[in-house]
Amino acid sequence: MSFDQSRTPLFEAVKYHVQRNAVPLQIPGHKHGNGLEEYKEFVGENVLRMDLNQTRGIDIIWDPTSVIVEAEKLLAKTFQASSAYFLINGTTSGVQTMIMSTCKPGDQIILPRNAHKSIFNALILSGANPVYVLPEINDALGIVLGITEDNLRIALEENSTAKAVMAINPSYYGVTSNLKSIVKTAHHSGMPVLVDEAHGTHMHFHDYFPLSAMEAGADISAVSLHKTGGSMTQSSALLIGDSSIDPNYVKQVLNLAYTTSPSYILLCSLDVARKQLATRGRQILDQLLELLEWSREEINKIDGLFAPDKVFFEESGNFSFDETKLLINVRKIGLTGYEVEEMLVRDYNILIELADMYNILAITGLGERKEYLEALINALTDIARHAVRRKIKKIETVQFNPEIVMQPRDAFYSPKISIPLEHCAGEISGEMIMVYPPGIPLVSMGEVITPEIIQYVQMLKQEKCTLQGTSDPFVNFVMVLDR
Numbered sequence: 001m002s003f004d005q006s007r008t009p010l011f012e013a014v015k016y017h018v019q020r021n022a023v024p025l026q027i028p029g030h031k032h033g034n035g036l037e038e039y040k041e042f043v044g045e046n047v048l049r050m051d052l053n054q055t056r057g058i059d060i061i062w063d064p065t066s067v068i069v070e071a072e073k074l075l076a077k078t079f080q081a082s083s084a085y086f087l088i089n090g091t092t093s094g095v096q097t098m099i100m101s102t103c104k105p106g107d108q109i110i111l112p113r114n115a116h117k118s119i120f121n122a123l124i125l126s127g128a129n130p131v132y133v134l135p136e137i138n139d140a141l142g143i144v145l146g147i148t149e150d151n152l153r154i155a156l157e158e159n160s161t162a163k164a165v166m167a168i169n170p171s172y173y174g175v176t177s178n179l180k181s182i183v184k185t186a187h188h189s190g191m192p193v194l195v196d197e198a199h200g201t202h203m204h205f206h207d208y209f210p211l212s213a214m215e216a217g218a219d220i221s222a223v224s225l226h227k228t229g230g231s232m233t234q235s236s237a238l239l240i241g242d243s244s245i246d247p248n249y250v251k252q253v254l255n256l257a258y259t260t261s262p263s264y265i266l267l268c269s270l271d272v273a274r275k276q277l278a279t280r281g282r283q284i285l286d287q288l289l290e291l292l293e294w295s296r297e298e299i300n301k302i303d304g305l306f307a308p309d310k311v312f313f314e315e316s317g318n319f320s321f322d323e324t325k326l327l328i329n330v331r332k333i334g335l336t337g338y339e340v341e342e343m344l345v346r347d348y349n350i351l352i353e354l355a356d357m358y359n360i361l362a363i364t365g366l367g368e369r370k371e372y373l374e375a376l377i378n379a380l381t382d383i384a385r386h387a388v389r390r391k392i393k394k395i396e397t398v399q400f401n402p403e404i405v406m407q408p409r410d411a412f413y414s415p416k417i418s419i420p421l422e423h424c425a426g427e428i429s430g431e432m433i434m435v436y437p438p439g440i441p442l443v444s445m446g447e448v449i450t451p452e453i454i455q456y457v458q459m460l461k462q463e464k465c466t467l468q469g470t471s472d473p474f475v476n477f478v479m480v481l482d483r
């Protein structure tokens, strides 16, 4: 087949079908949106005409033979992967598939403790047992970084029968570990490397960024094209590198939970996003990086704010940074990140990705506009000028690593009771407690809740930050194992 990246085989087939205007005596029942007029009026008729289900000539995602095969091959080629699969349940489904493809129930997997909740959930689904590697911390910024090769090596030596190593590239905050050396170390121990690249799709398309998983020689990676690759929300991809992992087995695992009615609207957006990345990705990212260099310079001129760049992180030796994540430390203006986020939304109509005690994080992307960044810079100038500059108490940045007394799957299936948060010390957690975003559990199922975790959760509640994972949305009560 030709690897002409300017083609979009799936999108072309769907467009052709829409133009044929065939009589739709099949599902979906809205029939080109006739049965959903109010929605059609807002989103437009084409979206509803593209909403197909197992239509002749368009190929089937779980057993493709024509245009989806072609589109996935183009996707693989773009990312220098040996094969690729479209996902329409986000990178969450990619993470599940990677773990279930390499670990059977009871197998160990080595992973960073600052993993996303999708990984913790995948442990329950797969029955794999985690061996956590603690990430490093940058206390000045108050953020968690990546893992070091030395810490990984210790984990490998102590757990030589583990079946896989998981890495995050980059973290929600944009920090990357030295993935190439992680891959080398894990492969030396005979273990495949699975990479959560939910926030790193674009990194493959410009050499200024840290290496992508496929460039670093990883075995398999899940990329959220919908986050930073330009496609629509929920659409991601699974990439298999030059690896001993069998793509057919991966496909079998993927199909365990793949819907039989995937959205062609999402799938087509992947096809078009891949074309754009392959044909114009570098050029778009060049412009974005230039815009970001200017933005950081402007932000760093504002007294009390600090927007670190790649060099800042690389000076530590172990880590690098994806500069499309515009991380801004606000502690010195005497406001918490949560307070600045609230002001940005309330007073300036600006939405950012996340906030923590000391930072805000704006995520920039392929569709960036200078005026968006100007609006942020102007708002921050205003906020910093009027800030009372009270002293923000510095709390030591921690990555909790609670004792695991029961494996995640066993804890999930154990009887639980709900008790007040303040009585939870020493109990085994029956659910996750996390700030979302970034969605990294402070405590997960089967882990012991410590007084420090309770104190930290109480502090977060006081700061009115969004906590998730617990059955009680206010986290006054927590489900613990009924012992």
Ligand SMILES: Cc1ncc(COP(=O)(O)O)c(C=O)c1O
Pocket: 089, 090, 091, 092, 093, 095, 115, 116, 118, 168, 171, 172, 196, 198, 199, 224, 234, 236, 438, 439
């Ligand atoms: C680090 C990380 N991994 C995985 C995911 C899951 O990705 P998705 O939302 O595409 O399912 C997220 C989502 O935010 C994430 O932040």
